[in-house]
Amino acid sequence: MNYQHAFHAGNHADVLKHIVLLAICDALTAKPAPCFALDTHAGGGIYRLREERARRTGEADDGISLLLATAPRQPLIARYLSAVNACRAEHGADAYPGSPWLLAHALREQDRIACCETELAAAGALRRALGSDPRVAIHSGDGYAAFKSLLPPKIGDQRFNRGLVLVDPPYEAQAAEFEIALKAMREGLARWPQGIQMLWYPIKQRRTLTPFLRSAAKLQTKASLLVELLVRADDSPLRMNGSGLLILDPPWQLATALAPALDALKSAIGEAGADTRLHWLREPA
Template sequence: MNYRHAFHAGNHADVFKHVALLAICDALVAKPAPCFALDTHAGRGLYRLGSTAAQRTGEAEDGIARLLAERPRESAIKRYLAAVEACRAAHGADAYPGSPWLLAHALREQDRIACCELQPVEAEALRANFTGDERMAVHARDGYAAVRALLPPRHGALRYARGLVLVDPPYEAQLEEFSAALAALKEALARWPTGTYSLWYPIKLRRALHPFLRKAARLPAKSALVAELLVRADDSPLRMNGSGLLLLNAPWKLDAALAPALRALQGALGEAGASTRLEWLRPPE
């Protein structure tokens, strides 16, 4: 695996999935019971947008930089921008939070987080970035395999009924990655049916996703929600035109929280032909 998220940190896909991630976390912590989060493809958890890697692609300029300039007033986006600013206050003006940082920021002292990263260099950086946070366990291992080892989640005698499994693979295997992700989600749901699951996916040509979404709708979840943000027209298979989230067992009213956020993100980040989608593949029971 050659993928390095540092080249893409803070781009439009990161902005979208991190807005949604914080909305899910806020819904989870609204109840007093402790919760658990598993990040299967965690990366290093904290990035530098001034790094050579980030500067080489410049993707953050059309993502977080544009959003900070536009500053939409929608509440979920304000929440996300506040988290980015908290990260920069702690780590410097060019810092950008990955999903492990956002999980640590949004969850509470009584909650637990497990982060998996297969690449040794990235796993070591992840471990260094969260030294001293007793809630965080870093596993240098394949995230799909960790589903079997870490679910259902336990901490001592405590068993968690609520929480999130975040699946954010690099899609180096392209369409083959969908099969691996769906198999992992099917097993995870069998092991922990009460968890919330979020699978991120890239969009080049939307019609290519139809087989994946048909299979996703048949997963044994209580509900299945799709949220998508395309920042340009869906007319090129050569670049990522947008991205989506498959959300299984989504928290109550998450769709209502995401709808205005998607519209605001389209307005702030979109070019000609930009669009959004928010649709239940399977409505809540």
């Protein structure tokens, strides 16, 4: 399978992932020390929702477009919508920001970002979008390999003790992708234990996630949190009914802040059978 995120940009999974991503960035930048972000599967940086690939699936219609139309008055959602509107003010009314753009938008002058992308066209688009930003390093290569090559983060003489690793694979390996991702995250915990790690995963039928969650619960981390949004009942193996995030060592009070945001998302973009989940696989001490 040759996955291209342009078909899916702005869908309900992006909405969840990017709301949480910005919340973590804001927690990191609340402290003065510089931080580092690694995006292991970065994509193209900016997407066009009026182009043929996005219109073919229409997934943004039930994601970002629906959320903009309802504009829930919930702080984390409002923060996300403000970032989307900032991207559109800069790049046009049909622009949708990928995670690299959001990281660059949310982080500060003293912070640094590394983006990895293997697909040549997406890497080229990413360079056009963010290549002139001196804070951003773009790597054409395997994002999983970056756990060894880029962690712990050091740029010149500067070491970064705080930051985030975003793991957002296309799941081309399907169920096998979970173990590949968890193996890399174990490496991340060993090499950069101070960092936050966040893995996105799709949900078709939630019960099929049991082996992954059992393995994730064994990771040697101080705390691990699951955040899930189902926009419809998880009764079909043929389509993505929701998605989730496994967050290792999340910022303090992130779960408390996310609870009302998840409820507002379920109301705004959920269908019959929509559901949310906030669950500690390992509670903080």
